[in-house]
Amino acid sequence: MRGKIFAGMAALALAFLSATPVARGGLIIQFDTSFDSGNFFGSNPQAMTLLNDAADFFQDHITDNLTAIDPAAQSITDNTTDTWTTDAFNPTDPNNSTADIKLSNLTVPANVITVYVGGTTTFPSGQLGLGGPGGIAGGSGSQAWVDILSGRGQAGALATTPTDFGPWGGSVAFNSTATWYFDPSNPEANPPTNSVPAGQNDFYSVALHELGHVLGFGTADSWNALVSGNTFTGANAEALNGSTAVALSTDLSHWAQGTTSDIFGTNTAQETDMDPSLTVGTRKYFTDLDMAGLQDVGWNVVPEPAAWPWLAALGALGAHFWRKKNFRLSRPSTV
Numbered sequence: 519m520r521g522k523i524f525a526g527m528a529a530l531a532l533a534f535l536s537a538t539p540v541a542r543g544g545l546i547i548q549f550d551t552s553f554d555s556g557n558f559f560g561s562n563p564q565a566m567t568l569l570n571d572a573a574d575f576f577q578d579h580i581t582d583n584l585t586a587i588d589p590a591a592q593s594i595t596d597n598t599t600d601t602w603t604t605d606a607f608n609p610t611d612p613n614n615s616t617a618d619i620k621l622s623n624l625t626v627p628a629n630v631i632t633v634y635v636g637g638t639t640t641f642p643s644g645q646l647g648l649g650g651p652g653g654i655a656g657g658s659g660s661q662a663w664v665d666i667l668s669g670r671g672q673a674g675a676l677a678t679t680p681t682d683f684g685p686w687g688g689s690v691a692f693n694s695t696a697t698w699y700f701d702p703s704n705p706e707a708n709p710p711t712n713s714v715p716a717g718q719n720d721f722y723s724v725a726l727h728e729l730g731h732v733l734g735f736g737t738a739d740s741w742n743a744l745v746s747g748n749t750f751t752g753a754n755a756e757a758l759n760g761s762t763a764v765a766l767s768t769d770l771s772h773w774a775q776g777t778t779s780d781i782f783g784t785n786t787a788q789e790t791d792m793d794p795s796l797t798v799g800t801r802k803y804f805t806d807l808d809m810a811g812l813q814d815v816g817w818n819v820v821p822e823p824a825a826w827p828w829l830a831a832l833g834a835l836g837a838h839f840w841r842k843k844n845f846r847l848s849r850p851s852t853v
Contacts, residue, residue, distance in 0.1 A: 587602070
């Protein structure tokens with residue numbers, strides 16, 4: 519598992535740590551804007567609301583219990599010195615390795631993953647976002663401690679061929695120069711109360727997609743173990759695809775362009791959120807196939823309640839393409 523972090527950005531402007539959302543499953547996604555030096559979220563407060571709405575979707579449906587990462591407490595338990603250094607990209611300058619975030623002995627509570635978020639001006643034309651799980655730059659201590667860092671209590675994550683995933687967190691960067699639609703309403707309302715205006719990029723759709731990558735879709739070792747050629751052979755995904763492997767995009771980290779599935783918990787078909795494109799002026803929800811991919815990565819997923827949003831008709835106003843680069847999440851968009 520790979521990622522990056524920068525060692526000492528103490529001079530950053532006042533950091534904002536979002537209030538920890540209440541998980542209704544098991545997972546808690548906590549956002550940290552400490553590295554948002556361009557103040558993307560400060561300038562766009564609705565963006566954080568929508569990011570938390572996207573997190574709520576996953577928190578509602580993922581029930582895994584992740585072991586706490588607490589080097590001080592574990593050192594006492596082990597009667598030794600347990601240490602580690604995080605490794606995740608800087609969301610303000612995600613493609614600059616010298617800006618990477620490296621934090622020593624970060625404490626991450628049980629069930630929490632910490633995601634560093636921010637806006638960037640460094641993306642090429644058409645790229646909307648980038649993100650992925652964080653890695654570990656270094657760590658030492660007891661075997662129990664090393665296992666916590668590697669799997670957070672998910673035994674399958676420690677297997678020679680991984681079948682599970684237990685990240686400490688990661689990073690997500692959004693293009694601060696893109697024309698975003700920040701829905702002022704609840705984007706999961708049934709039916710949706712607002713359609714995405716023509717020519718605007720739906721922030722909620724991109725947030726869902728990027729968090730999917732943070733959770734290992736296209737990025738986890740347990741995902742890679744199920745890639746065969748240009749297809750994905752996870753049992754849950756295959757079951758939704760006529761018992762056959764699911765075609766992948768050329769980067770092997772998204773479903774093939776144009777893959778469709780029902781919106782999670784409904785009978786309404788939609789292009790998957792985890793394929794590599796988003797039509798301008800539309801919204802995409804997570805689909806059954808998207809969630810099956812996360813199940814195959816190793817997450818425990820509970821069904822959707824009966825009430826769930828219906829998707830407005832997709833317009834044909836051009837495509838925004840996303841991509842994953844260098845084991846990170848990415849959703850470029852080219853019109």
